[in-house]
Amino acid sequence: MTEHGRFGIHGGQYIPETLMNAVIELEDAYNRYKDDPEFNRELTDLFNQYAGRPSRLYYAKRMSEDLGGARIYLKREDLNHTGAHKINNVLGQALLAKKMGKTRLIAETGAGQHGVATATAAALFGMECVVFMGEEDTRRQALNVYKMKLLGAEVIPVTTGTATLKDAVSQAMREWTSRISDTHYCLGSVMGPHPFPTIVRDFQAVISKEIREQILEAEGKLPAAVIACVGGGSNAIGSFYHFIDDSEVKLIGCEAAGRGIDTFETAATINTGRLGIFHGMKSYFCQDAYGQIAPVYSISAGLDYPGIGPEHAYLHDIGRADYVPVTDEEAVEAFEYVSRTEGIIPAIESAHALAYAMKYAPTLSGDQSIVVTVSGRGDKDCVSVARYRGEEISE
Amino acid sequence: MSRIKEAFAGKKAFIPFITCGDPNLKVTEQIVLNAVKAGADLIELGIPFSDPTAEGPVIMEADERALNGGVTTNQIFELVRSLRKAVAIPLVFMTYANVVYSYGSEKFMKQASEAGIDGLILPDVPFEEKEEFRSVCHRYGIDLISMIAPTSEGRIARIAREAEGFLYIVSSLGVTGVRSAITSDIGGMVKIVRENTDVPCAVGFGISTPEQAAAMASLSDGAIVGSAIVKLIGQYGEAAAEPAAVFIRTMADAVHSL
Numbered sequence: 001m002t003e004h005g006r007f008g009i010h011g012g013q014y015i016p017e018t019l020m021n022a023v024i025e026l027e028d029a030y031n032r033y034k035d036d037p038e039f040n041r042e043l044t045d046l047f048n049q050y051a052g053r054p055s056r057l058y059y060a061k062r063m064s065e066d067l068g069g070a071r072i073y074l075k076r077e078d079l080n081h082t083g084a085h086k087i088n089n090v091l092g093q094a095l096l097a098k099k100m101g102k103t104r105l106i107a108e109t110g111a112g113q114h115g116v117a118t119a120t121a122a123a124l125f126g127m128e129c130v131v132f133m134g135e136e137d138t139r140r141q142a143l144n145v146y147k148m149k150l151l152g153a154e155v156i157p158v159t160t161g162t163a164t165l166k167d168a169v170s171q172a173m174r175e176w177t178s179r180i181s182d183t184h185y186c187l188g189s190v191m192g193p194h195p196f197p198t199i200v201r202d203f204q205a206v207i208s209k210e211i212r213e214q215i216l217e218a219e220g221k222l223p224a225a226v227i228a229c230v231g232g233g234s235n236a237i238g239s240f241y242h243f244i245d246d247s248e249v250k251l252i253g254c255e256a257a258g259r260g261i262d263t264f265e266t267a268a269t270i271n272t273g274r275l276g277i278f279h280g281m282k283s284y285f286c287q288d289a290y291g292q293i294a295p296v297y298s299i300s301a302g303l304d305y306p307g308i309g310p311e312h313a314y315l316h317d318i319g320r321a322d323y324v325p326v327t328d329e330e331a332v333e334a335f336e337y338v339s340r341t342e343g344i345i346p347a348i349e350s351a352h353a354l355a356y357a358m359k360y361a362p363t364l365s366g367d368q369s370i371v372v373t374v375s376g377r378g379d380k381d382c383v384s385v386a387r388y389r390g391e392e393i394s395e
Numbered sequence: 396m397s398r399i400k401e402a403f404a405g406k407k408a409f410i411p412f413i414t415c416g417d418p419n420l421k422v423t424e425q426i427v428l429n430a431v432k433a434g435a436d437l438i439e440l441g442i443p444f445s446d447p448t449a450e451g452p453v454i455m456e457a458d459e460r461a462l463n464g465g466v467t468t469n470q471i472f473e474l475v476r477s478l479r480k481a482v483a484i485p486l487v488f489m490t491y492a493n494v495v496y497s498y499g500s501e502k503f504m505k506q507a508s509e510a511g512i513d514g515l516i517l518p519d520v521p522f523e524e525k526e527e528f529r530s531v532c533h534r535y536g537i538d539l540i541s542m543i544a545p546t547s548e549g550r551i552a553r554i555a556r557e558a559e560g561f562l563y564i565v566s567s568l569g570v571t572g573v574r575s576a577i578t579s580d581i582g583g584m585v586k587i588v589r590e591n592t593d594v595p596c597a598v599g600f601g602i603s604t605p606e607q608a609a610a611m612a613s614l615s616d617g618a619i620v621g622s623a624i625v626k627l628i629g630q631y632g633e634a635a636a637e638p639a640a641v642f643i644r645t646m647a648d649a650v651h652s653l
Binding site: 004012013014015016017018019020021022160161166167170173174177178179180274275276277278279280282285287289290291292293 | 444445446448449450451452455459462467468491492493494495496497498518519520521522523524541542543544545546547548549550554565568569570
């Protein structure tokens, strides 16, 4: 990373003056605590005792044999408390916020996983919690809305714009400018203004730290590739981070192509977007010729975002990571295949990574391995996948 | 003397904000012409953005109406060129970083300058990020106007020292929009500004009555009013030019009476 929160030309702090001292205060606090042994002891304890880490690296034997080619390992972030990788970042940020004397957490959420994780941490730390969620997403993910309320959070449906994740982020930022002194904005992905992309990455990097140890234990050598889905990109950067210097390990991010990258109904930022400045950062964004942010689409509420974290934009620029598009149809097929073959129902977000792995594994040889991060569990997606297949079920 | 300096010379400035293209550019043109006659000293022209993160619901909805009506940056340059035939007061653009960056900063400033724009306000470009835009602004004689917020504290002096055009003092926390009371220590902020620059400063955010406008202008060099005008335009739509002018005159008179 270069100076001033930049990853190459990406990143930065493109936010209203009102928020500048808040992000500076956050950066100072993070620098004070990130290497503090007591802070790290507390966080590790939360990870292990509360979230259930380390998460398993599971050898998917039936998938590997059925597909042929590389041995496929699944990093089981779906087994974490609250059912997704989101808890890693949230526990870190909530602990940091507590050290900073903040008593209130606000967050945005798409699929609801980050909202549920934040509401969970707020309950655990005895903090107030407000979650902004696109109205469209509150309908797609009604169960998660109920969970957040059950955990004591207030859920505010956002009706502006496309009423999805980007609008929830905008509204959370607006809320933060109106109340800063007691409030921490617990951003859910490796995006937004510096220092968020770095802080969130560091808390999610536990994923690749564990993968590295686990795969060396299981295979005696590094994997040929690490594959993860990318919206903002937090589970992907967490999965990639400790392999960035190992050039022999391919890093593959799977973007939501929606109905295809040649249609307007897509959320594949690297594949269809261009350079821009939005939500506090310079990166790639889906936008029109005049820089108006484009409405994006994916079956997955969690990947339905028109931008990508600045570190991913940088890894793309330097050719260190590849970003491939995966359509709704491919993701749904993988969702069904992995359920049937391994008895694991993955989140529809994670199914994008699994879909690519299904195409990629057979191109490798049997003495190679690949790791696919199952970022979350798929219970929340059963209704929408059933609907996609023309079947109406009610919870 | 630059047009912006002139606007503040020997008097308090009244600065209305208008979203271009709400409800359409023809009405925007009428409103701007009426605002000049009604006593506006400088006008902020908003180029609508799809996701204006510093705006409250009133301006957000105006941006949405304008974009739904199909307004584009090129059409807004055209509007300014046309306005410049009749308007002598300074005109500044207020928009978001991506509108400029995505258009191409160089191309944007060149067009803006040729059309007759004097300054640019980018609420999502703080002090730390301003250089990449400011260097281009300078090549085309455009002032990049900086903002100061109630949370700026130790940053005020630094921002003021590098200020140009005028300084936009954000009256309160939160986004743009009407407020019943402004409780920030505006006088305290202005004092630090004055100690560090002779660039004039005007207060905006939340001003909706002549009394508030006069109070804010008395503490600084001027008052900026956005949401209250935009709300009126939203109410009257294509018939907004007259009621907007009446409102702007009341506000301008209150500021000029100081």
